[in-house]
Amino acid sequence: MSLRDNLIRGTGPRVLIRAWHQQETLAKGAARAQRLLGGRASVEFYFAFDSPYSAAALAPLIEIARKRRGELQAFVVGKHGIQGDPDADMRKAYEVLDAGRLLRRQGKSLSRTKPLAASEVRELTLLAEAARRAGKGNDFAAAALKKLWCEDGDGAPQLADYEALYSEVIGKAPGGALNKLSSAVSDNEKRLDRKGHWEVPTALVGGQWFFAHERLEQIDAWLGELGW
Amino acid sequence: MSEKPQVEFFFSFRSPYSYLAAERAFALADKWDIELIYQGVRPMVTRGVPLPSSKKFYILRDAEREARRLSIPFGNMHDPLGEGALRCLRVGELAKDQGRERAFVTRTARAIWSEAADVTRDEVLRPLCEGAGLAWDECREALKSEALLQRCEQNIERLRSYGQWGVPTFVFKGEPFWGQDRIEDLERVLEDAGVARR
Numbered sequence: 001m002s003l004r005d006n007l008i009r010g011t012g013p014r015v016l017i018r019a020w021h022q023q024e025t026l027a028k029g030a031a032r033a034q035r036l037l038g039g040r041a042s043v044e045f046y047f048a049f050d051s052p053y054s055a056a057a058l059a060p061l062i063e064i065a066r067k068r069r070g071e072l073q074a075f076v077v078g079k080h081g082i083q084g085d086p087d088a089d090m091r092k093a094y095e096v097l098d099a100g101r102l103l104r105r106q107g108k109s110l111s112r113t114k115p116l117a118a119s120e121v122r123e124l125t126l127l128a129e130a131a132r133r134a135g136k137g138n139d140f141a142a143a144a145l146k147k148l149w150c151e152d153g154d155g156a157p158q159l160a161d162y163e164a165l166y167s168e169v170i171g172k173a174p175g176g177a178l179n180k181l182s183s184a185v186s187d188n189e190k191r192l193d194r195k196g197h198w199e200v201p202t203a204l205v206g207g208q209w210f211f212a213h214e215r216l217e218q219i220d221a222w223l224g225e226l227g228w
Numbered sequence: 229m230s231e232k233p234q235v236e237f238f239f240s241f242r243s244p245y246s247y248l249a250a251e252r253a254f255a256l257a258d259k260w261d262i263e264l265i266y267q268g269v270r271p272m273v274t275r276g277v278p279l280p281s282s283k284k285f286y287i288l289r290d291a292e293r294e295a296r297r298l299s300i301p302f303g304n305m306h307d308p309l310g311e312g313a314l315r316c317l318r319v320g321e322l323a324k325d326q327g328r329e330r331a332f333v334t335r336t337a338r339a340i341w342s343e344a345a346d347v348t349r350d351e352v353l354r355p356l357c358e359g360a361g362l363a364w365d366e367c368r369e370a371l372k373s374e375a376l377l378q379r380c381e382q383n384i385e386r387l388r389s390y391g392q393w394g395v396p397t398f399v400f401k402g403e404p405f406w407g408q409d410r411i412e413d414l415e416r417v418l419e420d421a422g423v424a425r426r
Contacts, residue, residue: 001346009307010344016285017292017303082278087393094391094406101405101413198282208293209286214409218293 031226041070041228049121052099055149057212242271244291249408301342332360
């Protein structure tokens with residue numbers, strides 16, 4: 001086997017793992033410094049409304065952030081996943097089955113049996129971005145995901161219902177220029193990509209990425225290791 | 229044919245998550261009155277599935293984190309992508325025919341992912357085979373067998389017939405569970421289905 005081959009198959013991954021361990025040590029130091037300066041833990045969360053996993057992730061993540069006195073920022077995206085994924089349709093169908101089981105772990109249940117297309121939740125996505133800009137993004141996103149995946153039946157969401165939810169959470173009706181927020185949602189997608197991930201629901205915590213729906217305990221444990 | 233309820237376990241030697249699942253997968257048959265059926269498959273990337281760098285890095289980092297959490301040795305690896313994985317798949321089928329798949333799969337996966345075992349080399353693969361109770365002469369024949377590899381291709385078709393694409397995947401009565409972190413959900417379903425514990 002060539003030197004290059006050995007590098008790719010063995011040495012390279014081993015070096016990466018060592019580098020990540022060092023990064024963890026640095027992250028703990030950085031967290032200590034942050035606390036001394038009165039800072040809080042930061043959880044950067046990316047989600048999408050066509051992802052039932054997002055419904056399983058956000059509410060418990062909000063609780064974890066609250067428990068750790070951290071700041072959770074939830075960014076909504078429209079496009080996510082790997083372009084050209086030949087298994088995309090199978091993934092979407094499986095997600096509904098699997099998210100139902102994950103919610104069952106939390107004592108909750110999924111009300112939908114079929115996947116949603118990104119096009120069916122486009123306006124809801126823009127509402128969520130508007131809510132984030134109004135300072136209540138987490139609350140709206142959690143309420144909307146719960147309604148969409150744990151209360152509504154199959155079929156496209158009714159925008160009027162979610163506009164009413166928006167008014168209830170934000171305290172005023174959404175503005176008329178929602179379409180102008182498309183570029184903001186696109187910025188969220190670019191941010192996710194730039195920071196090194198491709199999918200949702202994902203959380204960036206202390207320099208580490210986690211698939212939030214299936215790593216809630218690990219996120220909590222990592223925040224604990226960081227001293228929060 | 230076994231009368232016991234069956235759980236299929238789709239596995240790839242190139243998947244670190246399959247390695248993390250393997251011991252617990254085979255141990256399911258110690259805990260529950262089931263037949264655990266090992267189904268070896270070719271690596272995902274050789275099946276035309278795109279794998280961007282961000283995903284490669286995430287899988288490696290997350291698998292290493294999970295291994296630490298589960299106290300499973302991991303990290304001193306030698307990626308078997310290509311010929312290494314195919315050799316292990318062939319021997320895995322031979323082992324399955326002889327009822328030695330648990331020993332071969334768990335030991336070989338551990339060697340690949342924590343002992344830097346380059347399974348393209350006979351001097352590395354041979355002790356793994358013999359340690360699993362397989363005769364090396366039979367393994368050498370298996371390494372040439374297209375028929376054994378064809379069985380793994382059929383396993384891929386079977387996996388896809390369940391609407392699945394990834395590993396490790398468990399299937400019980402047609403219900404798939406993808407991931408080394410879904411074993412608890414599988415066990416809940418086994419319990420609900422009234423499968424007896426041992």
